[in-house]
Every structure is written in structure tokens, then in C-alpha cells.
Amino acid sequence: xxxLDTEAFDDLIYDEEKNALILFHRNGCGVCEEVVxxxxxxxxxxxxxxxxxxxxxxxxDLFSRFGLNGVPQVILFSEGNPVSTLSxxxxxxxxxxxxxxxxxx
Amino acid sequence: xxxxxxxxILVLGIDGMDQRITKKLLDExxxxxxxxxxxRGSSREELDMLGAVPTITPPCWTTLATGAYxxxxxxxCYWRQSPNSLDAVVYNMDSRNCTAExxxxxxxxxxMKTLVxxxxxxxxxxxxxxxxxxxxxxxxxxxxxxGIAQMDWEKIIFASKSQKELTYLPRVEKPAxxxxxxxxxxxLIPNEDDEMMEIWWGDAARKGGEIRTYCHGLDDxxxxxxxxxxxxxxxxxxxxxxxxxxxxxGAFEFTILISGGTVRRPALILRNASGVYDTVQIFRxxxxxxxxxxxxxxxxxxxxxxxxxxxxxTKKSCRSYKLLELKPDGSELRLWISNALDISxxxxxxxxxxxxxxxxxVGAVPPVSLIGGEDEELAREIFLPSWETxxxxxxxxxxxxxxxxxxxxxxxxxxxxxxxxHQFWHLAKNLEPWSYTDENAYRKLIDKVYIQTDRYLGExxxxxxxxxxxxxxxxxxxxxxxxxxxxxxxxxGLNIGVMxxxxxxxxxxxxxxNQIDEVDWEKTRAVQIRSNYVYINLKGRDAHGxxxxxxxxxxxxxxxxxxxxxxxxxxxxxxxxxxxxNRDSRxxxxxxxxxxxxxxxxxxxxxxxxxxxxxxxxxxxxTSVTPVFIAAGSGIKQHHTTDRTVRQVxxxxxxxxxLGVRVTKQxxxxxxxxxxxxx
Numbered sequence: 001x002x003x004l005d006t007e008a009f010d011d012l013i014y015d016e017e018k019n020a021l022i023l024f025h026r027n028g029c030g031v032c033e034e035v036v037x038x039x040x041x042x043x044x045x046x047x048x049x050x051x052x053x054x055x056x057x058x059x060x061d062l063f064s065r066f067g068l069n070g071v072p073q074v075i076l077f078s079e080g081n082p083v084s085t086l087s088x089x090x091x092x093x094x095x096x097x098x099x100x101x102x103x104x105x
Numbered sequence: 106x107x108x109x110x111x112x113x114i115l116v117l118g119i120d121g122m123d124q125r126i127t128k129k130l131l132d133e134x135x136x137x138x139x140x141x142x143x144x145r146g147s148s149r150e151e152l153d154m155l156g157a158v159p160t161i162t163p164p165c166w167t168t169l170a171t172g173a174y175x176x177x178x179x180x181x182c183y184w185r186q187s188p189n190s191l192d193a194v195v196y197n198m199d200s201r202n203c204t205a206e207x208x209x210x211x212x213x214x215x216x217m218k219t220l221v222x223x224x225x226x227x228x229x230x231x232x233x234x235x236x237x238x239x240x241x242x243x244x245x246x247x248x249x250x251x252g253i254a255q256m257d258w259e260k261i262i263f264a265s266k267s268q269k270e271l272t273y274l275p276r277v278e279k280p281a282x283x284x285x286x287x288x289x290x291x292x293l294i295p296n297e298d299d300e301m302m303e304i305w306w307g308d309a310a311r312k313g314g315e316i317r318t319y320c321h322g323l324d325d326x327x328x329x330x331x332x333x334x335x336x337x338x339x340x341x342x343x344x345x346x347x348x349x350x351x352x353x354x355g356a357f358e359f360t361i362l363i364s365g366g367t368v369r370r371p372a373l374i375l376r377n378a379s380g381v382y383d384t385v386q387i388f389r390x391x392x393x394x395x396x397x398x399x400x401x402x403x404x405x406x407x408x409x410x411x412x413x414x415x416x417x418x419t420k421k422s423c424r425s426y427k428l429l430e431l432k433p434d435g436s437e438l439r440l441w442i443s444n445a446l447d448i449s450x451x452x453x454x455x456x457x458x459x460x461x462x463x464x465x466x467v468g469a470v471p472p473v474s475l476i477g478g479e480d481e482e483l484a485r486e487i488f489l490p491s492w493e494t495x496x497x498x499x500x501x502x503x504x505x506x507x508x509x510x511x512x513x514x515x516x517x518x519x520x521x522x523x524x525x526x527h528q529f530w531h532l533a534k535n536l537e538p539w540s541y542t543d544e545n546a547y548r549k550l551i552d553k554v555y556i557q558t559d560r561y562l563g564e565x566x567x568x569x570x571x572x573x574x575x576x577x578x579x580x581x582x583x584x585x586x587x588x589x590x591x592x593x594x595x596x597x598g599l600n601i602g603v604m605x606x607x608x609x610x611x612x613x614x615x616x617x618x619n620q621i622d623e624v625d626w627e628k629t630r631a632v633q634i635r636s637n638y639v640y641i642n643l644k645g646r647d648a649h650g651x652x653x654x655x656x657x658x659x660x661x662x663x664x665x666x667x668x669x670x671x672x673x674x675x676x677x678x679x680x681x682x683x684x685x686x687n688r689d690s691r692x693x694x695x696x697x698x699x700x701x702x703x704x705x706x707x708x709x710x711x712x713x714x715x716x717x718x719x720x721x722x723x724x725x726x727x728t729s730v731t732p733v734f735i736a737a738g739s740g741i742k743q744h745h746t747t748d749r750t751v752r753q754v755x756x757x758x759x760x761x762x763x764l765g766v767r768v769t770k771q772x773x774x775x776x777x778x779x780x781x782x783x784x
Contacts, residue, residue, distance in 0.1 A: 082417065
């Protein structure tokens with residue numbers, strides 16, 4: 001997963017309008033680590049989706065822009081727009097369903 | 106039945122249009138189009154009509170449509186009393202609650218192609234399956250599609266070279282009395298996103314969900330809430346343009362966040378040939394070749410279609426923009442962006458294809474601003490111009506449909522006056538709670554609203570030469586209050602103040618003895634809810650009733666007596682106008698079970714904008730609650746004034762007479778024969 005600062009996030013999501021799955025996380029957050037473990041194997045299955053991670057402690061303005069109340073949060077983007085949000089730790093199938101729906105758009 | 110007179114009828118309804126100030130501005134020569142209608146038609150000398158009570162939007166529009174009084178047609182206030190709870194209301198702009206027949210069902214039955222346009226009283230859903238009947242919205246009074254198509258709220262972008270961070274603050278509320286300049290940012294208070302549109306007019310409300318609003322005093326009144334200025338705030342740094350595919354030399358950039366802060370729109374600040382920064386262009390992204398919109402300071406640009414995203418759904422939406430301020434050196438700016446209206450939502454259009462027809466031939470519905478209120482600059486620079494745009498769109502849409510759709514009967518409603526009234530009318534008298542506002546500035550704005558309305562009405566003058574009869578009518582006026590209103594008579598919900606003071610309504614307390622928002626039904630003998638109604642908490646009828654039916658009559662008498670004896674603490678004066686039992690209120694066209702056990706009014710001098718008094722109530726700055734009536738064109742006497750008292754119940758039967766169709770089944774009015782030409 002690509003680590004993204006705010007500038008790289010803006011470039012990727014809004015200027016390049018990539019299909020993307022972004023994990024908002026915080027260092028030392030155990031649940032966040034579990035989500036990473038779940039997402040990493042999926043990255044190979046979805047080559048047309050950019051997998052990225054944003055550390056909300058260093059990129060606090062993104063955290064507040066998106067009105068996030070906590071981590072982990074996974075937001076999927078298509079053509080510069082958020083299309084779905086998965087809060088907390090979800091089942092593997094939930095992430096897969098969201099990715100399927102993303103590439104189907 | 107055929108339309109035997111071959112006439113066509115156009116009703117131009119203006120919500121909140123007050124006969125008294127209309128007459129004043131007419132006499133001052135400021136309403137030239139209304140003058141032309143009067144030259145070609147009839148009215149009373151003062152343009153007045155007696156409205157139904159309550160002087161509230163849905164009951165009065167329903168009376169205009171049915172020729173029946175509220176006690177008969179069943180729409181007795183903005184909200185309907187919840188059948189299950191004395192302290193709750195339910196949605197009421199639903200034609201299925203109406204127990205009287207609407208005139209448009211008669212005209213369509215008579216074979217006339219009929220259009221009902223945004224009529225906020227018993228028009229939606231259509232109650233006739235006639236293929237001759239078209240209906241557009243009518244589920245809320247604001248503007249077409251406003252209740253269901255909102256994708257994103259209004260924003261003000263503050264960008265500055267000295268601003269370091271990009272921030273997004275939803276529904277920021279500006280404190281009372283604070284101006285709108287960049288240095289005021291620290292005074293802005295973030296607010297909860299209350300989604301009022303959804304709560305009042307959304308799917309859940311329309312399905313009959315209970316709404317509980319407890320009004321404790323002035324702070325819960327619409328005068329205060331309606332004038333609050335709340336918008337999303339984006340603050341952005343201004344920097345030299347970088348990473349752009351096509352940025353001219355010397356351009357600066359800043360960032361706009363839309364769709365609840367989740368979507369970015371970059372923008373360029375451009376300089377002219379003289380080196381002055383005078384233009385802003387907003388782009389989808391920095392690789393875009395063409396801007397979404399180009400803005401010059403002071404010009405509102407509308408009909409811009411951009412994506413807006415809400416709850417994961419992205420829709421093409423219509424927005425307006427205005428660059429309020431741009432420093433010549435490009436170092437600071439303020440920019441307003443309207444709410445975003447989904448252009449594809451045709452669920453309130455019957456037939457649904459009408460929306461696409463209007464969009465392709467006229468344009469998408471332009472959003473109106475709902476901010477302004479106590480911020481006079483926003484009221485003047487944003488609120489009024491946004492309505493000007495909407496008024497033109499509505500006029501063009503109606504004219505397109507009349508000219509191309511074969512319509513012969515059109516019943517239309519426009520909300521600009523009422524919407525402005527609820528935002529700032531009360532500020533036209535400088536009372537203590539809003540002492541920091543300038544009454545003269547707001548008086549000028551009131552005049553501007555009427556002048557704007559006159560322009561709208563002028564759009565339809567040509568139909569007088571094409572065989573149409575045109576009626577200009579309103580539901581009620583809005584007055585500028587002489588005094589701060591008492592804590593009773595607020596239409597929005599349960600009024601606690603005076604009824605608690607008189608000992609009839611008792612609220613529960615928490616363990617610390619602090620009052621909480623829960624009625625103590627074991628001690629409550631009566632409540633006052635909606636604009637004019639008192640309900641006894643009656644055993645056998647109400648869920649928590651404690652009053653024995655045998656004691657009801659005496660208790661009603663006691664409450665009426667106490668209401669008359671109540672003295673407003675600020676002035677020591679009586680504030681209740683009239684109070685009567687339900688049965689007696691039949692003389693006012695009420696008296697049905699929906700009309701409470703006691704009906705009362707607030708006395709002149711203590712009224713809110715409208716709703717709590719009689720239709721004859723007057724306010725300061727030559728305002729009144731009295732609606733307007735003008736008829737012109739085919740079948741109407743020209744340049745004629747009548748002494749005949751004109752009532753709202755008379756409008757539908759007059760239309761029937763002019764068209765030669767039957768009267769509506771529950772009609773209680775009579776044709777205004779005195780203005781009809783002898784044939």
C-alpha cells in the first residue's frame with residue numbers, strides 16, 4: 001500500500017482521478033493493523049485500483065476534511081468522488097464487495 | 106362538461122404577498138407591472154382579500170384551491186396534529202389529508218389541460234388520474250425540488266495568502282451581530298449538520314413520522330432560527346499556481362472543498378491586461394482544460410452543472426456562484442457557492458418526463474439561497490439575486506409549458522416574498538433582541554423583494570392579449586412586528602412558555618431539578634400546539650388524558666379567561682386577541698376536530714410574521730398579514746375597483762364561473778360577480 005501525504009493524496013484522487021482504496025489509520029492502532037493485513041492480499045487481485053494509506057496524525061487536515069470520527073476508515077474513490085466508506089474492522093467480503101462495486105462503476 | 110367560454114386561466118400565486126405594502130409601493134410607482142394588470146383588470150381599492158385562518162401557507166393555499174375553509178378541507182396549520190401525541194405534529198402538505206375537492210381536478214375533468222406548479226397546499230400527490238392533469242412538486246413551500254434534490258449545502262470560501270491550512274467546517278453558524286469579513290473567522294461557531302430539509306420534508310416526514318419541537322421562548326422561535334446565518338466554511342491558502350496543465354503566468358491558486366468536504370475543486374486567480382487580479386476560474390482538477398465556471402467580482406453565475414456527492418452517490422447537480430470580494434493583488438477573496446440540486450430527481454413531477462422537458466428547453470432548477478437573515482450583505486448580494494434567477498427560471502418554465510404544452514389552466518405558486526419574510530422581515534423594526542441590525546437597510550430589502558416580484562409578474566402580461574384570465578393571489582402577507590411576540594402561538598410545535606406560566610402545561614425535571622424536554626402528562630391539563638390551538642389533555646381521547654370529560658367545558662372557560670387576563674411581562678399589555686371554543690370557531694371557518702379544543706389569536710401589535718393572528722392584522726412599515734387579490738384579462742372588468750369583500754373561498758368559484766365549469770364539491774365561497782364583465 002502506498003503511503004500518502006495530503007499532497008500525494010490530492011494528486012492521486014482528484015488530479016489523476018484514479019480508482020482508489022484509501023485506508024485512514026494511525027500508528028499503534030491494533031485494529032488498523034488488522035485491516036492492513038486483510039487489504040494487502042487484495043491489492044494483487046485489483047491491479048486497476050490504487051491501494052493507499054494515510055496516517056491521520058501527520059495528515060490531520062485530511063482527517064478533519066473528511067469529518068472522520070476515528071480510525072480505521074477505508075474510503076473508496078472513483079473519478080474524484082468518494083463512493084463508499086467502511087468504518088472500523090469489516091469482514092473480508094465487505095472490502096471485496098466494495099472493490100467489485102468500485103471497478104464495476 | 107365542456108369549457109364553454111373557451112377561456113384560459115393563469116393563477117399567479119405569490120406566497121406571502123401583502124396587500125398593504127403592495128399598495129404603498131404601487132402608489133410610489135415602484136410596481137409598474139402590477140399597475141398594468143390593474144389597468145386591465147379588477148381589484149378592491151386596497152388590493153386586499155380576506156384570508157382564511159390560520160394565516161399559514163398550506164391551509165390558505167388549500168382554501169384558494171378548494172373554495173372551502175380550513176375546518177372543511179382539513180388542512181388546519183403548517184403541520185397536522187399527531188393522532189397519537191398531543192405534543193407532536195406530522196407532515197401536512199399531503200393532498201391525501203385534504204377532504205375537499207381541488208379546482209384543478211374540476212378543470213381537468215372538464216377537458217382542460219391543467220398544470221399545477223409548486224402549489225404548497227394539497228396538490229401532491231395528484232388526486233385525479235385525469236391524463237389532462239400535470240402536477241409539479243407541492244411537497245414544501247420553498248422552491249421546486251428543494252425538499253428532495255439537495256446534494257450539498259451552501260458555502261463561503263475564504264482564501265488568503267496568510268491562511269496556512271485548508272479547512273472545512275460544516276454548517277458554521279455566525280454569531281448574531283458579527284459582520285461578514287475575513288477577520289471574523291475566529292468568531293464562527295461550528296454547528297451540527299441538522300439536515301432540516303430531511304427532517305421537515307424528507308421521505309420519513311412525508312410518510313407521517315412524528316416531529317416534536319418544543320418552543321420554550323424567543324430563542325426557539327422562527328424569528329430567531331429563520332434569521333440565523335449558517336453555511337459551510339472553507340478556508341484555503343492562496344499560493345502561486347503549481348502543477349497545472351494550463352495556468353497562465355502570474356496566476357494564483359486556491360482550493361474549494363465541496364460535497365461535505367470530501368471532494369476538491371482547485372481554482373485559479375487570474376489577472377487582466379492591467380495586472381489587476383479580477384477573475385476566478387474553478388476547475389474539476391488541475392489537468393482540466395476548461396473551467397467549470399469563470400467568475401468576476403459581483404456577478405452571480407448560475408446553471409453550472411457539476412458533480413455533487415452525498416452518502417456515496419454522485420449526481421449531476423446545478424449550482425450558482427458569486428465572487429463576493431477579490432483584492433486587486435489577488436491576496437484575498439471571498440466566494441459563495443450555492444447548494445447543489447440533483448438535476449435528475451423527477452419523483453415529484455407528474456408526468457415525470459416534464460422535468461427533462463423543462464431542463465432541455467429552459468434549464469435545470471437553479472438553487473435559491475437560504476442564508477442571509479441577519480447578514481445584510483448576504484441577504485442583498487446572495488439571497489435576493491439567487492431568487493431573481495429562480496423567478497426568471499420559473500417564469501420561463503411556465504411560459505414554455507403554456508406556449509408549447511397546450512395548457513389551458515395553470516395554477517402556480519412562487520415563494521420569494523415569504524422566504525425573504527422569514528429571513529429578515531422582522532429586522533425592519535429595530536427591537537431589542539436584534540438591536541445590532543439596521544432597520545433601514547432591511548426596509549430597503551423589503552422594497553427590493555416586491556420590485557423583484559413585480560418583474561416576475563410582468564413576464565406574464567402578454568397572456569392578457571392571448572385570451573387568458575390572470576389572477577394574482579396570495580395566501581397571507583407578512584408583517585413587521587411592532588413588539589417581540591409572546592411565548593405562545595409559534596406554529597412550529599408545542600408552545601410551553603405562557604401555558605406553563607398559567608399552570609396548564611407541566612414539564613418534567615431531572616434529578617437535579619432542571620427542566621427537561623418531556624411533558625409531565627400526569628400534571629398537564631392542556632397544551633398549546635401549532636399556531637392557534639389549545640388541546641385539553643382529555644381522558645378517553647388522549648393517550649395520557651387526565652381531565653374528565655365532564656370538566657372539559659369549565660376548564661375551557663377557565664383557560665379562555667386566563668388567556669385574556671395574561672399580561673406580557675415586557676409591556677404589561679394583553680396579547681391574546683380572541684379565544685373561543687372549538688364549536689364557536691366555526692364562525693371563522695374552523696371548528697373541525699383538527700382545530701383544537703380552543704382557538705385563539707395573538708392580538709395586533711404582538712404578532713409574528715404571520716400565522717398567529719387574524720388575516721386583518723397589521724404591522725409596522727405599512728405591512729399586514731392580509732393577502733392580495735387582482736384579476737385581469739378575459740371576462741374581467743377593466744380598470745375596475747369593487748367594494749365587494751373578496752375572500753379566499755371566492756377564488757375557486759370565480760374561476761369556475763369564468764370557465765363555465767362546475768364548482769368544487771365542498772365550495773363555501775361565491776363567485777365575485779361584481780368584477781365579471783357582463784356578456
